Amino acid sequence: MRRSIAWVGVAVAIGIAVTAGALDFGLDALVPDSSLRQLFMLACCNVVVALSLNVINGMAGQFSIGHAGFLALGAYSAAIVTSHAHEALGGGEPTFARSLLVMPLALVTAAVVAGAFGFLVGLPSLRLKGDYLAIVTLGFAEIVRLVIATAAIGGDVESPARAWGHVGEGGAVVRPFFHAVSVSLAQLGGQNGYAGVHDAGVPLYAGPFWIVGLAALAFAIAWRLKFSGWGRALRALREDEVAAAAVGVDPTRYKVTSFVISAMGGGIAGAMIATMRDGSPIVQPDSFGFAASFDAVTMVILGGSGSVTGAVLGGLFVTFTVKAIELAQRAPAVEALHARYASLDLNALRMMIYAAVLVTLMVRRPEGLFGEREAFRSRGAKT
């Protein structure tokens, strides 16, 4: 019995890998419109965004509104790694064979960097609750974005290696150190964004194989986390911290671990967005503003905090809303209106749609579409 279940798992995993691999080569032929391809891939990225935030906001019951900070860390880390790896491999076209080498490197770096920051942000979560924690996470995301966006660029271009070499010269440490840090940060392109080595653009290595594969993997991991003893202890902690501690669940360990896992997932999602084929070859700080964090929260709440399938649905819904409004923006009638009223911007409509959907949801179904339940899973199922 157990043996057959294991085989089913392996078969499904191979099936997904083969399908994703086939998509890597066949998607261009299947979907000739590059903007549609982009939409499909972006939806997969957003699914990972929602699944990772769901670990903190849903399963652990904390409230983070700074997920964009982890996305940004992952995106920049992955962009730097892929750009330099691409350069080292001699440039040219980012092929699938090379992506098998470059992508794991980029993803691991993104996950480690984001995870390390997740640990730092997770520590105050032990003392802060609710709104206060939300403010800390929001502050963290804005700090990440602004540190990158406000780096002094242009002027004398000094190589970071040289600047770091000056640290400690003649006993001076503090000033040269901060100078070196700012020179290094300037490499990220400030407000203009990071466009790879020599501004050649970030090589877009992540084809559908990686994007679809990672989304599927993230789903599997989130599912197993939720329906494991570890996930059960995390839910118990969310229900009643005092009672959970009284039966031996260490709140510190579980909360910080869930923060790190969520941050690593966010880092991976950011890496996917930064290196996505058909995506933008420039990583810009403005993509990771408050709106991005808020989108992530919307995805989780919409689907139902704590529900894995709900997070997937939320991720898809938000992606397609963005796209639908973009399409409506280009409709002749809207364009005509736009000609008369220059300030007309349907993107503002997006916030109104979210607001309407969220308010309706809070009134009619406060637990989200799925609550904590899962689609395709009966209520009495063993967990």
Add this chain to the structure above:
Amino acid sequence: MNLVVERVSKSFGGIRAVSDVSFTVPARSIFGLIGPNGAGKTTVFNLVTGVYAPDAGSLRFGDRDLARLSPSRIAAAGIARTFQNVRLFAQLTVVENLLVACEAHEGAGLFAALVRSRTQLAAEGTMRARAVELLRVFGMDAAAEAPATSLSYGDQRRLEIARAMMTAPKVLLLDEPAAGMNSGEADGLRTQIRWVRDTFNVAVVLVEHNMSVVMGVCEEVHVLDHGESIAQGTPAEIKASPKVIAAYLGEDEDDAREAPEARA
């Protein structure tokens, strides 16, 4: 192992909730901790289980110093408790409430959960079997997969005891287990407390207002009033102590102080 509370004090702002309290709970005894409302009984529980740190005094279990341990470590050291206001994991099922209680020391951990290893599946199976067995013992196995909140009030209290027992404790602290129970249920509780002690070889510390439960089941009773120890002895001695009677019936405080020392 004895649970030793020695000269423990705890203040909140200017209020001395517990002042210089000492008592020893011998292994496998049933020990009552009583006193009028606000006497500091629950504070003593919170001190023993690490929810609060004592201002002064020492708390020891065997040779371990409890005052420095976090609540989860104290639970792991073998001290389990229930709460005055039932604190179940509301969104979890009955059996899941029990499974959480052995996750910390028997669970296979995060990595094993992700790869769903053979040892993890085996550990989960053993844990579940133990949980169901414990539920059968407490007569709740039929409701194993129901949400914890769907149980009756008495069953929720019993589930809390079962959850505490799931950590395989050596000392079980019960905070007003008979609160809200009718006299029939309270009688049943008396038998169950004795049965739990005999079956699991635990010491039971009981905070309770229901005197028929306390006097019927405890071997030793310690009385607190205004955060101070005023008496300790067998139920018969306590019932006869003028100081205890004064504390409960609200006799003039000066008279009470002049009453003979009833401490054993």
